[in-house]
Amino acid sequence: MACSTNGSNSTVQDRIFHAEAAPACKELVWLACNEELEVRSLLFAKGNVENDTCPCCGKYSETTMHALMQCEEAKCIWFGSPLGLRVELLHDITTVSEWIGECASFMDKKVLGMVCVIMWAVWEKRNVWVEQRKKLDFPEVMAKAHSMFFSDEWILPSYPHVKANFSASVKDSVGTAMGVVFRDFAGVPQACATNLMEKQCFEEGIASLYSHWNEVIRGKVNSDGFFLDSLLEDCKTMIRRTKSCLRLVGCGGNKVARFIASEAFVYGERVWTEEVMDEATQYVIADVLGPLSLEYSDFDSDSFHDF
Ligand SMILES: [Zn+2]
Incomplete structure (x- = not known):
């Protein structure tokens, strides 16, 4: 288990589990924390792909941190999201598990849920590109994230949905x-x-x-x-x-x-x-x-x- 910052693994896992997000988002975050997400660097290490280059930017090795946080497209989504996160300011964070550990230590379940759905949406955008060669624009990514937000309050559907x-x-x-x-x-x-x-x-x-x-x-x-x-x-x-x-x-x-x-x-x-x-x-x-x-x-x- 890689998730060790600010408390035990079980505490972090527990907080992720209780976050207000659809189960698929929380599973994705937990996989990422444990470096089990099938990014190119992992597949390359297993000999399943010929290189570990990020399929989105084509510039860097696609580690979990790169795919979900540091790739330019991921950065734009984090910054444009309701969290307004500037990934480049997370100087001391080198892995997703460190960052999620930090988030779990101070965020309530609603904000942590938002982190989970946005991280899931970043990965979804990457997968749609890899599998369908289709670039989702920012509103499409946010609409996907919105649909996975699992609040204990009723949430308005996005326009024009019922x-x-x-x-x-x-x-x-x-x-x-x-x-x-x-x-x-x-x-x-x-x-x-x-x-x-x-x-x-x-x-x-x-x-x-x-x-x-x-x-x-x-x-x-x-x-x-x-x-x-x-x-x-x-x-x-x-x-x-x-x-x-x-x-x-x-x-x-x-x-x-x-x-x-x-x-x-x-x-x-x-x-x-x-x-x-x-x-x-x-x-x-x-x-x-x-x-x-x-x-x-x-x-x-x-x-x-x-x-
Ligand atoms: Zn990239």
Whole structure:
């Protein structure tokens, strides 16, 4: 393990793990900290490529630090990001693990999450260039980073996207209630819907469902009877057609959908267009206003599953 600055490896790993970023970003950062990212210098050392030159600038050896921090294109992204980081001022930092160790020692989980998503986006930009010979511009890189920010608050979708939040609530002996709300880039509701199924259809934990989803997306699934396989395949096809993506969000980022799902026990199957049900309006406003969020003590459902 290379991550040793400012505390033990486990502390740094723990802080990365709790950062507000999608799991893929945190995995990438941890790989980079341990010099396990497949940069050219690593592949060259293994004899898998003919040279270790950076594929982006063509000037230097592509070490992990170079690819993620020091390459000119990476520097521009860090500086243009909300962090406004000037990489050239990090004089004493020679490896990614040193820098992440430093970040983990003083940043809260939100800012550390931002570091993780930007680092992931830098690597994504590099990979799109290597694999597709396509140069992502700065807004495209930031849009990718934005989509991986995993906040416990609801985040507005970037223009011109619409965000759909889903939730399901299971009550023993009653069934599964589902809720969905669609909101635009200003947070204005476009529609919401409830549905109630008599049987319990979410036996699988949401985390295992989400990891299964990621396997479907990567084409790694060999359909071995997982009960939602065909549904997930349909979702994948649908999402490809609309250029959408699916993310797991924390409870705090899904309050409106959670409330609407709980109301499905009252409304059954119903659709509202260009609005949400009256009772949910206060939660929609709270999402847009941010930290003034309301408490949900009136929820009496047994469990929630959020997307
Ligand atoms: Zn370079």
